[in-house]
Amino acid sequence: MQKTKNMNPKNEDVPKAADSPTITQEMVTETNIEIAKRRAGRRGSPIENVVDATCHVCGSGSVSFVDDLAFEVVLTGERIVIPNLTGIRCSNCGDFAFDSDSSKIIDEHTGNKTAGGYECGISTVGAGKLGVYFPKDVLRVMEITKKGKAIVTPLSRRKMIVELY
Ligand SMILES: [Zn+2]
Structure with missing residues (x-):
């Protein structure tokens, strides 16, 4: 097996077919794993790599990581919508859960609304x-x-x- 791994992290971006004609499938896989690791590290979301996991509601293998969840709540008569939150969602039944990052964001936006409730x-x-x-x-x-x-x-x-x- 020939390995031509580039040790310079600045050159580890997603390979483009046009300017990287000699990329092998092995290298693509390796690069994708590396990118996934770094994304997980940056975001701190332990569920970022979840793909087609089993849904505890409908039982289908359709639960994957998503970054387009929205949180909506009415507090003190004020409607709060927080878009683009990360978490997991079942594409079959629609059941979803926010990850810890999103939960923190939700808390930050809703935690100080104690006057109403x-x-x-x-x-x-x-x-x-x-x-x-x-x-x-x-x-x-x-x-x-x-x-x-x-x-x-x-x-x-x-x-x-x-x-x-
Ligand atoms: Zn489901």
């Missing part, structure tokens, strides 16, 4: 326990399910954080 009543949920019913919009946007679990962290006598995990 959703009003929920506190009521008895059985056996003398008190509970809060999440509004439908919150359930939908945050994809909260029946078996979900959360950590509640009191911040003060009037404020708490509810984190889903």
Whole structure:
């Protein structure tokens, strides 16, 4: 096997057919792996190489990394749309999830909107326990399910954080 790997990283760009007529399939593969590694390193997204993974919703092998997800939420009566987010999406059923980079971006854009939020009543949920019913919009946007679990962290006598995990 002949290897003509160029050690200069500045010349490791995607080979163009026009000015690189001697590129072998092996070299193309090697270069693509290198590019994928560097992209993953730069973006810090551990799911960047996900292609045709199995979907946990519909079971088809159609889950791949995408960079055109959008996050949409209404906070304090203000509609927030964040486009071009990275994550994974099933091309069969449309189920999707944001990666950690996108989650951070979403938090940055929505985390300081504590003045409004959703009003929920506190009521008895059985056996003398008190509970809060999440509004439908919150359930939908945050994809909260029946078996979900959360950590509640009191911040003060009037404020708490509810984190889903
Ligand atoms: Zn699916």
